[in-house]
């Protein structure tokens with residue numbers, strides 16, 4: 015790999031410096047890099063000039079509050095755990111081979127990788143997940159957490175063919191413009207090893223969460239939220255047309271769960287999480303924090319309710335909440351906002 019590139023890549027890092035760091039700290043992922051791929055430098059140039067919604071406030075994005083929410087990656091552990099078990103095909107996470115590699119394409123500042131480390135505690139003796147993202151601030155933060163991370167667009171990965179066992183495209187797939195989605199899934203297919211798995215996660219068209227994005231996040235976030243979500247039929251076509259086999263599409267319980275020793279704190283922390291997660295800055299205008307929390311609680315109750323069990327809900331899901339819930343478990347106070355996500359898996 016030619017590392018004599020002085021191009022700007024990440025703040026504080028030229029491409030050459032970044033590559034040197036990765037080669038030293040994360041050789042298992044460095045060997046998958048393909049920065050000599052044709053067009054890479056022009057794509058890096060373009061990527062570093064166009065800020066996205068998830069950069070920090072200074073660049074006009076909502077990344078700061080988003081990263082604040084993700085400081086606790088366990089809030090979404092129910093869904094993340096499921097995605098990880100799909101990515102390792104239900105093999106034991108602890109006993110996985112040291113060469114097993116997962117790419118998290120829309121990885122932000124490494125929420126899934128950090129949740130994995132917390133899940134495994136000291137039992138995880140190798141880093142399994144490469145966090146990718148287009149946003150500079152996300153990747154800088156992921157590196158600060160000590161994670162292997164790469165700044166790249168999902169549409170053109172700076173990674174070699176046949177190099178990953180699983181690719182996760184989750185928690186933001188709707189941010190990819192419809193006209194570019196097929197290209198993104200084809201890129202995932204290219205970097206997967208034969209028999210490797212793709213896991214796609216988003217929310218279904220006409221679902222409570224779609225309405226939440228269109229009527230709450232679009233109205234109250236500084237960036238707006240005009241993105242289209244997925245239908246099962248369209249997801250299947252995308253996966254088929256990108257060369258995947260054994261395609262399965264189903265719904266998955268993916269709530270926000272906060273557990274606290276104090277009842278009031280569990281409520282406050284969940285409302286603050288939702289405020290930051292979705293960057294609902296405009297709700298703060300002329301409202302005290304107490305009023306903002308009340309407003310969020312009202313909006314969740316208005317938009318998020320699941321009246322019946324989805325017919326294709328994954329079988330092992332025995333528990334779920336229909337709407338915003340507060341309850342006690344093992345002597346702790348739990349606050350939970352239910353979400354039902356749409357998941358598709360396929361094999362190369």
Ligand SMILES: C[S@@+](CC[C@H](N)C(=O)[O-])C[C@H]1O[C@@H](n2cnc3c(N)ncnc32)[C@H](O)[C@@H]1O
Pocket residue numbers: 066068069084119120121122123124125126146147148149152166167168169184185186189190
């Ligand atoms: C909702 S965030 C999810 C981050 C992380 N997976 C999590 O769950 O916390 C979506 C992420 O996708 C990234 N993203 C959006 N479009 C992208 C693209 N075309 N290529 C790579 N990353 C992209 C954003 O920068 C953002 O960090």
